[in-house]
Amino acid sequence: MINVGFYYKVKRGFEKDFENKFKEVLSYLRANADGFVDAKLYKNVDEPSEYLIYSVWRDLDSFKKFVSSSAYKNTVNYGKSIIESKPIHRILQEIND
Template sequence: MINVGFYYRVKKGHEKEFEDSFSGVLEYLKKNFPGFRDAKLYRSVSDPQEYLIYSEWDSLDTFRKFVTSQAYRDTTSYGKTIIDGRPTHRILQQIE
């Protein structure tokens, strides 16, 4: 299993829109991407425009299939309208 942390800074005034979009993307992933386990959305307590999406995947391969999909490209294209700057991500692997 791997975990991926996506770090975002959302443009002021778009926080609710970002949170609502997350819910839709989460449901889509659960229905359409085998190997996707779950994701949770976190908001910074010191800066309400900073977010972390913490996701769980069966493997690095299943995550890579997602980030090369049209659905991912569509999501990132839309995100450019409400995200401030370039998001970053980190991939972590569970130690057994």
């Protein structure tokens, strides 16, 4: 398993747009992305325009396949209009004992 954290700072006034787009993408992933397990959206309690999308994937190849898809690229292009600064992405691999 791998986990991916996407950290975003959304332009003020576009928070609901961002949240709605997350719901759309989540529905798409559940129906179409092989290897996708789940994702959750978190909002920073101290800075409500900052978000974390925490996703779980079966393996790194599944995630890489998604980020090379046209669906992902279309979402990124849309995001450029409502994201304040370049997002930060962290990919973490689960350690099994």
